[in-house]
Amino acid sequence: MPTLHRLWGNLAFRFGIVVLCVLTLIAIAAPYLDTVDPAALDYSLINRPAGEQVTFTFPDGNSVQHTLWMGSDSYGRDIYSRVIYGTRISLLVALCVAAIAVTIGMLLGVLAGFVARLDAIIMRTMDGLMAFPSILLAIALVAALGAQLWTVIVAVAIPEIPRVVRLVRSMVLTLREEPFVEAAIALATPTSTILSRHILPNAVAPLIVQGTFIAASAVLTEAALSFLGLGLPPDIPTWGNIMAEGRVQFSQYPGNVMFPALFLVPTILAINLLGDGMRDALDPKFAKKTG
Amino acid sequence: MTAEHPPTLEISELTVALPHGGDRPHAIENLSFTIHKGQTLCVVGESGSGKSVTATAVMGLLPKELKVSAGTISLRGESLLTMKKSRLRALQGQAMSMVFQEPMTALNPVMKCGEQLDELLRKHTSWRGAQRRQAMLDIMQRVRLPDPERIMRSYPHQLSGGQRQRIVIAMAMILRPDLVICDEPTTALDVTTQKEILDLLNELKREHGVAILFITHDMSVVSEIADKILVMRLGKVVEYGTRDQVLGAPAAEYTRMLLDAVPSMTPPPPRSLDGQPARLRGVQVCKSYESRSLFGRGKSTVALHNADVVVHRGETVGIVGESGSGKSTFARCLVRLIQPSAGEVHWSDHSGTVEVAAKSQRQLRCVRDRIQIIFQDPNRSLNPRQKVGESIIEGALNFGMRRDEALQLARELIAKVRLPVEALERYPNQFSGGQRQRIAIARALACKPQVLVADEAVSALDVSVQAQIMTLLRDIQQELGLGMLFITHDLRVAAQLCDRVIVMHQSRIVEQGLTAELYANPENDYTRKLLNAAPRMSTFAQPLN
Numbered sequence: 001m002p003t004l005h006r007l008w009g010n011l012a013f014r015f016g017i018v019v020l021c022v023l024t025l026i027a028i029a030a031p032y033l034d035t036v037d038p039a040a041l042d043y044s045l046i047n048r049p050a051g052e053q054v055t056f057t058f059p060d061g062n063s064v065q066h067t068l069w070m071g072s073d074s075y076g077r078d079i080y081s082r083v084i085y086g087t088r089i090s091l092l093v094a095l096c097v098a099a100i101a102v103t104i105g106m107l108l109g110v111l112a113g114f115v116a117r118l119d120a121i122i123m124r125t126m127d128g129l130m131a132f133p134s135i136l137l138a139i140a141l142v143a144a145l146g147a148q149l150w151t152v153i154v155a156v157a158i159p160e161i162p163r164v165v166r167l168v169r170s171m172v173l174t175l176r177e178e179p180f181v182e183a184a185i186a187l188a189t190p191t192s193t194i195l196s197r198h199i200l201p202n203a204v205a206p207l208i209v210q211g212t213f214i215a216a217s218a219v220l221t222e223a224a225l226s227f228l229g230l231g232l233p234p235d236i237p238t239w240g241n242i243m244a245e246g247r248v249q250f251s252q253y254p255g256n257v258m259f260p261a262l263f264l265v266p267t268i269l270a271i272n273l274l275g276d277g278m279r280d281a282l283d284p285k286f287a288k289k290t291g
Numbered sequence: 292m293t294a295e296h297p298p299t300l301e302i303s304e305l306t307v308a309l310p311h312g313g314d315r316p317h318a319i320e321n322l323s324f325t326i327h328k329g330q331t332l333c334v335v336g337e338s339g340s341g342k343s344v345t346a347t348a349v350m351g352l353l354p355k356e357l358k359v360s361a362g363t364i365s366l367r368g369e370s371l372l373t374m375k376k377s378r379l380r381a382l383q384g385q386a387m388s389m390v391f392q393e394p395m396t397a398l399n400p401v402m403k404c405g406e407q408l409d410e411l412l413r414k415h416t417s418w419r420g421a422q423r424r425q426a427m428l429d430i431m432q433r434v435r436l437p438d439p440e441r442i443m444r445s446y447p448h449q450l451s452g453g454q455r456q457r458i459v460i461a462m463a464m465i466l467r468p469d470l471v472i473c474d475e476p477t478t479a480l481d482v483t484t485q486k487e488i489l490d491l492l493n494e495l496k497r498e499h500g501v502a503i504l505f506i507t508h509d510m511s512v513v514s515e516i517a518d519k520i521l522v523m524r525l526g527k528v529v530e531y532g533t534r535d536q537v538l539g540a541p542a543a544e545y546t547r548m549l550l551d552a553v554p555s556m557t558p559p560p561p562r563s564l565d566g567q568p569a570r571l572r573g574v575q576v577c578k579s580y581e582s583r584s585l586f587g588r589g590k591s592t593v594a595l596h597n598a599d600v601v602v603h604r605g606e607t608v609g610i611v612g613e614s615g616s617g618k619s620t621f622a623r624c625l626v627r628l629i630q631p632s633a634g635e636v637h638w639s640d641h642s643g644t645v646e647v648a649a650k651s652q653r654q655l656r657c658v659r660d661r662i663q664i665i666f667q668d669p670n671r672s673l674n675p676r677q678k679v680g681e682s683i684i685e686g687a688l689n690f691g692m693r694r695d696e697a698l699q700l701a702r703e704l705i706a707k708v709r710l711p712v713e714a715l716e717r718y719p720n721q722f723s724g725g726q727r728q729r730i731a732i733a734r735a736l737a738c739k740p741q742v743l744v745a746d747e748a749v750s751a752l753d754v755s756v757q758a759q760i761m762t763l764l765r766d767i768q769q770e771l772g773l774g775m776l777f778i779t780h781d782l783r784v785a786a787q788l789c790d791r792v793i794v795m796h797q798s799r800i801v802e803q804g805l806t807a808e809l810y811a812n813p814e815n816d817y818t819r820k821l822l823n824a825a826p827r828m829s830t831f832a833q834p835l836n
Contacts, residue, residue: 179666180674180682182628183731185652187686187738188659201676 006281013277019270023263027087035081036066038237042076047253070259073245082237083260089238090219090267093153097218098211100157105164106207110195112165113172123169126162134159138221139230152231156221160214167210171203205282212275216268223264239264297368298325299469299502300349300387305362307344307353318344318357319526326470326519331496331503333513335549336523337753338724342506345523346472349504350389351379367469385415388463392475394455398447404458405443408465415466430465434458434491452614453484457491464495471495472504477512481613481780486824489515508753510553511783511826514538522546552754554761554783556827558806562790567603569639570741570774571662574599576624576634576648578617594620596798597634602742602774609789609806610778611821617798618778622746624648625776626664627655638662640741660690663735667747669727673719679705679730680715686738697737704733708763725756729763736767742774749784761788782825786810794818 007013026033040058048054050071056078057063069080112122129137141155175181176199184194225231226240227247234241239260246256305322309315319341326332336342347353349364351371364371366386371379391397399407405427412423431439434457447455456476463471473492477485493516496503505516513520513534520537522529522545530543541547578595595617602608612618624631627647636648638661645658663686666672673682683704684697692700702712708729719727728748735743745764749757765788768775779785785792786806793803794815802815813819 179668179672183664183666183672183734184674184685185628186626186659186662186664187734188656188689189685190656190689191652197677198674202674 003282007278010277010281012273013281016270016272016274016277019266020274023087023091023267023270026084027091030084030088033084034067034069035084036064036078038077038082038085039235040077042072045072045076047074047249048072050255050259071253071255073242073253073256074249075245079242079256079259082242083239083263086237086239086242086260087263089149089232089236090222090264092149093156093222094215094219094271096153097157097160097222098215100153101160101164101214102207102211104157105161106168106200108161109165109168110172110200113169114176114191114195119169122165126165129159130162132159135221135224138225139228142225142230147231147233149232149236152222152225156218156225159221160217164207164210164214167206168203171206172199175199175202205278209275209279209282212271212278216271216275219264219267219271296328297365298327299330299367300326300504301363301365301368302345302349303363305345305348305364306360307341307348308358308360310356315525317360317526319348319523322362322523322528324519324521324531326502326504328469328502329496329500330518331492331505331516332519332521333505333507333517334521334523335507335510335513337508337549337755339525340523341526342508342523343474344526346389346474346504346506349470349472350383350387352389381415384411384468385466386468387470387472388466388468390456390459390463390471390473390476393479394452394459395447397459398455400447402446403443404445404447404450407458408443408462411462411465426465427461430461433464433495434461435487436461451484452480453487456480456484456488460488460491460495464499464501467499468501470502470504472506474506475508476505478507478509482782482826483613483820483824485512485826489826492516509826510538510549510754515826522549548755552758554758554781554787556783556786556810556822556825558786558789558810561805561807564603564606564790567605569601569637570604571602571625571639571776572600572635572637573621573625574635574637576600576621576631576636578620578624578629579632593798595624595631598795598800600625600776600793602776604741604774605768605772606791607768607775607777607789609785609792610776610795611780611782611785611792612795613780613821615797616795618795619746620798621795622664622744622776622778626662626744627652628664638741656689660686660738661740662742662744663738663740664744664746665728665731665735665748667750669724669731669751672731673727673734675719677718678715679717679719679722682719682730683715683734683737686734690738700737701733704736705730707736707767708733723756725752725760728752728756728760732760732763732767736771739771740773742776743768744776744778746778747780748777750779750781757784764788782810782822794821 036056037058042057045054045056048068048071050069052068054066054068055063056066066078068078070083071079073079108122112119137159138155141158142151145151145155181194181198184198222231222238223240226238227244229244231240232238242260243257246253250257303323306320307318309318322345324332334342334345344357348359359372366382408427409423412418412426418426427443428439431442436442436454436457442450442454477488480488489512492503495501507513517534519533521531522537522543524545529545530537530541537546541550576595576598579591579593582590598621600608610618610621623629625636627636631648634648635646637644637646638658640661647655647658680698680701683701687697687700688694701715705712705714710726710729722730749760752760761784767773777785777788789806791803792806792809794801796817802809802813802818810822813822
């Protein structure tokens with residue numbers, strides 16, 4: 001496949017995909033990476049420095065020899081374990097938000113682009129959604145729905161939908177004027193088939209790219225929500241939660257904020273580079289001319 | 292042309308390498324020619340011949356991927372390839388300048404035409420405001436732009452295509468360069484405008500003694516403008532000589548083929564088509580577009596006014612006209628890709644006639660097998676994500692054919708359009724423009740239509756390919772008894788293919804008749820103008836005055 005070859009030849013894409021693969025492996029193998037239960041408290045181990053060898057005692061009385069690679073927080077939880085387990089939440093949120101926003105956005109965009117009667121209704125609704133700052137909208141939604149994993153995902157996804165709708169609608173409007181679509185109309189192809197066979201396959205590449213950017217911004221928004229204390233409940237470890245807790249005593253124990261940030265930054269960078277790389281490789285306008 | 296003056300442009304043994312992995316190692320190979328003061332050299336070739344690379348190499352505008360690997364280019368004896376960048380930049384515009392194919396993209400859309408001319412003068416001269424203004428007015432008069440004051444204040448989109456190209460020529464000429472490079476400067480223009488631009492270039496050459504390097508694919512344009520001709524193919528020189536040598540007694544097989552492929556303006560003897568039933572009929576078809584402003588006052592633009600047409604079985608009817616004449620709107624109304632605002636459209640086959648002007652797309656589906664359309668742009672007329680075979684069988688499947696039967700039909704059709712059967716398994720990007728147009732024809736034939744509408748179907752193709760597709764269409768028509776509606780801006784193509792011709796101008800039909808009669812005795816003024824403007828090959832034996 002020349003497309004895959006071209007993708008791999010793109011350095012940004014290669015860096016992004018490698019980093020994301022490593023993060024995915026970390027998320028899957030979290031229990032085996034010398035971690036303890038991320039929610040377990042040991043009050044004898046409050047605010048320990050990074051790298052200290054300790055005996056970690058669980059609330060049920062069992063204890064285990066453990067290295068606090070990133071120290072412990074003000075409740076005596078192991079930050080390393082929380083950051084590693086937090087990878088799961090971040091990647092899950094990124095994936096689900098991107099999937100939801102792209103799917104719903106694509107459906108609405110196709111409807112708006114193809115059904116003249118729905119166009120104005122859908123697009124004005126989307127304009128309304130875009131008029132809110134997305135973080136405020138997400139806060140309002142979480143407040144209304146309660147803080148759970150799925151509500152956070154929905155709350156982060158909804159503000160992303162209008163961008164996808166606009167992209168898809170404009171692509172549908174362009175593609176439906178293409179001669180091959182007109183030829184299909186002349187061949188008596190039903191509208192649904194024209195959409196599924198002629199229009200959507202030609203709109204997929206930009207959609208995937210848009211999806212990656214949504215994923216990156218979802219990771220950030222989720223972290224921001226958690227940081228504000230409006231995201232997932234504190235017993236679920238997320239990078240945002242860990243930073244929020246560390247914020248109070250940042251000057252004494254900067255590790256609580258720094259270590260999750262050291263994971264957050266490369267994740268966002270990797271997803272964005274992946275998206276940039278795909279855009280460059282898939283979009284013929286950016287493709288290098290030869291001949 | 293005397294010995295003490297070096298030629299204006301001299302290229303010797305120029306070779307430009309293509310990046311690795313291309314279909315050939317060199318974009319141009321071992322190219323040598325000279326142009327003297329007051330001479331026009333036409334570089335002719337089909338797409339991929341390297342003619343545009345030649346132009347960009349001279350201007351020093353080669354894309355990064357292309358490198359000059361051997362040879363020299365010198366302007367007035369000064370080598371362009373070895374000089375300093377700053378010197379080259381000074382020469383660009385001042386000593387040599389370029390006229391591009393598409394004037395709209397050559398001009399800056401957010402700058403007034405006057406400002407764009409002024410910018411050039413400010414950059415290359417130390418003239419004061421009044422002096423620059425006078426120079427601009429002079430050149431505008433020179434390129435015959437009406438009302439120069441208004442045009443200087445206009446943005447490019449406010450001018451017509453011909454006026455825009457005149458502005459581009461004015462920009463190329465205002466600094467009195469020694470060499471003007473024209474890269475297909477008339478290809479995007481209508482025939483009447485093309486003639487005016489060619490006349491203008493000839494005049495400027497005579498009066499200012501500039502040397503012109505003229506790049507084109509069109510042999511009949513060559514015969515109107517060239518002093519010397521260089522024929523290129525796949526980066527190599529096929530033939531190089533004076534106009535009379537090359538056009539009058541071509542030495543190379545390829546040149547002869549190019550010359551023969553130019554369709555003649557003389558129609559073949561008429562065919563007898565009496566008693567054939569009508570297959571497509573449009574009666575008083577109108578199309579207007581309403582644009583409603585915010586406060587409800589509607590504005591109506593007429594795109595087509597009371598047009599009639601009949602296409603019989605086995606007959607080819609041509610619709611000719613310039614851009615904006617309404618010919619494509621007419622075709623699309625007849626195929627019902629758009630809905631006419633008024634009038635009737637009848638589609639017929641052996642089972643009867645259906646009136647379709649006001650039917651919805653859903654209602655139309657069951658009779659869509661009666662009429663099919665092929666489009667101009669071969670790059671966009673096939674779905675890039677669909678295998679060719681899938682594209683071809685789509686229509687047949689829609690009309691209830693079983694998949695295995697449809698695939699069998701596709702194999703027959705792909706053979707009929709003279710492509711190998713393996714083509715069915717490939718994607719459109721693996722084919723050339725002409726091949727894609729063949730595939731589009733096969734796709735249109737798959738639902739066994741009565742009428743085939745060809746909307747500029749050969750306009751985007753090289754002449755040799757154009758000739759092949761025209762032959763193919765004619766053969767298929769004869770074999771299947773197809774009625775054909777052939778929309779084109781090219782009167783020569785219409786002369787060769789059409790039994791009857793309809794001339795359209797400003798959304799109306801101005802004249803129609805049997806091709807031979809209409810071409811011999813045009814009654815309408817506009818038809819006469821159109822026929823006069825069409826470039827002819829017949830004059831090539833006489834030298835230019």
